[in-house]
Amino acid sequence: MNPEKTVNELSNGHEREDERTEVTPGKRVVTRTSSHEEPRPHPxxxxxxxxxxxxxxxxxxxxxxxxxxxxxxxxxxxxxxxxxxxxxxxxxxxxxxxxxxxxxxxxxxxxxxxxxxxxxxxxxxxxxxxxxxxxxxxxxxxxxxxxxxxxxxxxxxxxxxxxxxxxxxxxxxxxxxxxxxxxxxxxx
The missing domain is CATH 3.50.50.60 (FAD/NAD(P)-binding domain)
Structure with a gap:
């Protein structure tokens, strides 16, 4: 099981191969749709x-x-x-x-x-x-x-x-x- 994909399924309610959620201690939780896009706030x-x-x-x-x-x-x-x-x-x-x-x-x-x-x-x-x-x-x-x-x-x-x-x-x-x-x- 891909942990990144699982985080997406739990955090967004849907699965997208081009999307990943980053959770870093002490940092804002953000979702990126590609490596060159700006982060957007977590929903x-x-x-x-x-x-x-x-x-x-x-x-x-x-x-x-x-x-x-x-x-x-x-x-x-x-x-x-x-x-x-x-x-x-x-x-x-x-x-x-x-x-x-x-x-x-x-x-x-x-x-x-x-x-x-x-x-x-x-x-x-x-x-x-x-x-x-x-x-x-x-x-x-x-x-x-x-x-x-x-x-x-x-x-x-x-x-x-x-x-x-x-x-x-x-x-x-x-x-x-x-x-x-x-x-x-x-x-x-």
Whole structure:
């Protein structure tokens, strides 16, 4: 079995000898009809259930790689709810990949030290954090709701109208390839 042909059958719903789909980690998924043609975006579309931090971050990464997506959230509105969270440098590196480093540094606090003290004020733990620890990215403390708002605003700027609120996931079914699947939501 030719793996390239199989990818085509799965990705396009039909088979063409002159067409191949290239999937390269960290690159946009593209389909080429011949070696001299420009790539065209992959016809894949993703549906994301939940417009929380994970759902919106996923949407931004899919958008970066040229994959169309829509986000469905059961809450009536995106609100800044929650408490403060710490984003470790590894997470900040991921947010930098989708162009959010500067806005996170402006919106959060980047602690340069972590220390624990006893009730008497004696230090029992003290260590540098983020860039002070020699890492390429800071650690950022930010309100969870503010982070969600930043992610929502960034996705809305890149893909307007793709976040749908007041939609509760109800069910889905597949018709069998290559027919499209269906997904059902309750409104309100």
């Amino acid at each position: 894949l579309k993703a549906i994301i259930i939940g417009a929380g931090i994970g759902g919106l971050t996923t949407a931004l990464f899919l958008n970066k790689h040229g994959i169309d997506c829509e986000v469905f959230e059961q809450a009536a509105a995106i609100q800044e709810l929650g408490v403060g969270i710490n984003l470790m440098p590894q997470a900040i590196a991921s947010f930098d990949e989708i162009g959010l480093l500067a806005v996170l540094e402006q919106s959060g606090i980047a602690p340069d030290r972590l220390f624990y003290r006893t009730a008497q004020g004696l230090t029992v733990w003290d260590e540098p954090r983020g860039r002070r620890a020699g890492l390429p990215y800071p650690q950022i403390s930010i309100h969870r709701g503010r982070l969600q708002r930043l992610l929502h605003d960034a996705f809305e700027a890149r893909a307007p109208g793709r976040v749908h609120v007041d939609r509760t996931f109800a069910s889905w079914y597949e018709n069998g390839w290559p027919s499209p699947s269906a997904i059902c939501f309750r409104i309100g």
